[in-house]
Amino acid sequence: MERRDEELKRRTFLLSLLMIVCVGAASVYAHVQNENNLYSDIEYSEAKQEIVLLHGIKAIAREGGASVFKPLDLLARSDLAYWAGNFRGLVGTPKDIREAALEQGLVASLEGYATYADVSQAYFDGAAPVPEDLAEAMLSREQFALYMGTFFSEPVNGKTLFDMAGLDAGPDGIVEDVEKEHVTEGGNSYDVFRIKVGGQWYQVSNHPKILNGPVDLTQWIDKRIEFSLYAAESAEADGRVLDIIKVGEAQFTEDEIAAEPGVSMIDDPGIDEADRSNEEAPSSEEEPSSFIGFGGSTNTASGNSGMDGAGSGPAEQDTSRPLPIILIIGGILLIAIVAWLFLKRK
C-alpha cells in the first residue's frame, strides 16, 4: 500500500513537471465572447449588455460550475464580496478574496443579500449615488448589472468604471477590413483577428468581449464600431490589443445573434418528399401551449414560443394587432366627431 502511495506521488510529481513544461501552450486559445455565449441564461435579460461589459472589465467573475448568471436571483453579499474584491485587485482563491473583502470593509458581512448601498460601498467606497429610497433595498443580479451599468458613463470621484478598470478607449468607426490568422502553437490552434478602422490596423485580443455582433469577426466588414476599449494589461502602445468592442446596434439583426426555436425543415413544403423522415421533431411539453398561438397563427414543430426574436414576448408580438384597428377606426371617427361638434356649436 505504501509502495503504491509512493508510486502515485512520484507519478504526480512527474506529471506536475510535464504540466510546467507545457505552460507555454496554455494561454493562447482564442474565444470570442458575446452576449450569447458568455452565460447561458442572459438572452432574455434586460441587462445582457451590461453583464458582458462588467465581465469584460472584470467587475463580475465566474466561479466555476454552470455557465449561468441567474439574473433574477437576489445578489448575495458573498458574491458581491468576491466580485468587488476581484475587481479591486484582491488575489487568491475565491474564499481568500471573500475574506479579504470582508476584512477591508468592502462588504459588511458575507451573509445575506446585498443592497444598493452595499454595492456602492464595495466598488466605490460608498461614493456612488444610490437610487432614491433604494439604499437599503435588496437587488437582483440583473438590477445590480443595470445599476453598475450607469457608471460606465457616469463618473464617481471623477472616474467611470472603465477608468477604474484601467481601460483606454480604442477606435470607433466603420470596419474597413478584417484579417483572421489561424495560428498553431504548442499543439493548440486558434484564430487571431485584426481589424482595420480609419485606415489603421488594430489587433484584437485572444478573448475579446463583443456586443451586438457575431463572434466571427471576418463578417464585420462595413459594420460600424460604436466604441472599443484596449485591454488593461497592454502597457506598451505597440502591444495594445482591443479587448471590448461594441458594434452599433442594428448592424446585425437580433436574429443573427439571438437564439430562437423554430420549425423543422421537414415541414417545409419545398423539401423533397424523399428526404422526409418518419421521426418527428421533438416538442417541448413545458411551454405553455398558448405561447404558440397568442392571437396568432405561429406554428412551431419544436413546440416553443412564438417569439420573433430575443426578448420580444408574444405580448409584444401579437397583441399589437387589436389596438391599431381601434385606433384607425377611432381616427376616422374622431375626424367625423370634430366636424360634427364644430357644426353643432354653430
Place this chain on the structure above:
Amino acid sequence: MGRRTVLIALVLLLIPTIAYAHVVGAFKDFLVGISDEEATRRLVEELEDTRLQIENLTPHVERLSAEFALKQDEQIPLLQFYQSIGPDVLLGFVFDAETVVDVLANLRLVEMKLDEDLAALNRLYREYLQVKSTRDALASYEQLLVMIESNLKAREAFLEEYGHLNEEEMAQAAERLWAKEAGILDEILLEDMEKIDRRIRQVTVRQTPRSPFRIEEELLNQYTELDYYIQSDHVYVHHNKQGVDIILIGMVTRDDPHTASLKFEAGFMNGVRISDLYMNQMLGFVIDYGKLHPTSADFYVEQTNGAIIITPAEMAGE
C-alpha cells in the same frame, strides 16, 4: 537521457497536460488531473448541487408558466372584446361626451389600460423565459456532468487495470487503447458526418422564412450515432462503448460562405487527455449551408444552449 525523452514523449501523448486553457469549465475542474483522486467526490457534490438547483427552479418555472398561461387566457378574450366593441365604445364616448377633450381623455384611458395590461403580461413572459433559461442551462450542465462522470468511471477502471504499471508502460497501454479505438471513432464520426450532410434539412428547423436556421441538439441526436451536446461555448461529443469512454470538445465555425464545420480542440479517453496531435486529425460534421439555403450568399453561425444557429447574411439589419 534517451529513455527519459521517450518517456516524456509517450506521456505527453496521452497524459493530461496543462494546455487546458481551452478545456473549459467542468472539464478543467474534473478531468485535467489523472491523479486527482478528489475529482469524483467533487463531481458528485457538483451533480447533487446542480440537481438541487434544478429542483428548486422547476416549481418556479412551472408556476410562472401557469401564471402566464392564465393571464394570457384572460387577456386574449379581453382584447378580442375591445376589438369587437371598439367602434361602439368610441361612438359611446362621442355621444356621451360634452367636449372633444372628454372623448380624447376617455380614449387615452382605454389605451393606457391596454398598455398596462400588455406590459404586465410581457413582464411575466420575460420572467418565465428568464427562469426557464437558467433552469435549462443547469439541466445542460447536469448532462455534461453525467458525461464526465461516465468518463471518470472509465478512468477508474483504466487505473484499476494499469495503475500498477510505471508511467512508460501506462502511457503505452493508453496508446494501445487509443490506437484501437481511434479507428472506430473515426468511422463513427465519418458516418455522422455523412448522415448530417444527407439529412441537413431534416436536422434543421426554422420558425419562419425570416428566422435563422437551427440545428437543435435533441433533433440532431435522433439521427446520429454519437451524442452531441451543444452549449453556448462548445459542442461536446460523447462516445461510450465497451469500456471505452471518449469525450471530444469542439466548436462549430464558418469555413467559407457555403460551409461550417465542427472542429475539435480537445478530448478525453477514459479520463485521460488525448493529445492535440490526435485531436487535429479528428473530423467533426460539416454543415452544407449551400444545400440548406442555395440562394443565400453567406451566413453567420453561432452556438447557443442546445442549438447551433445559422443566420443568412441577407438578414443583416442595415
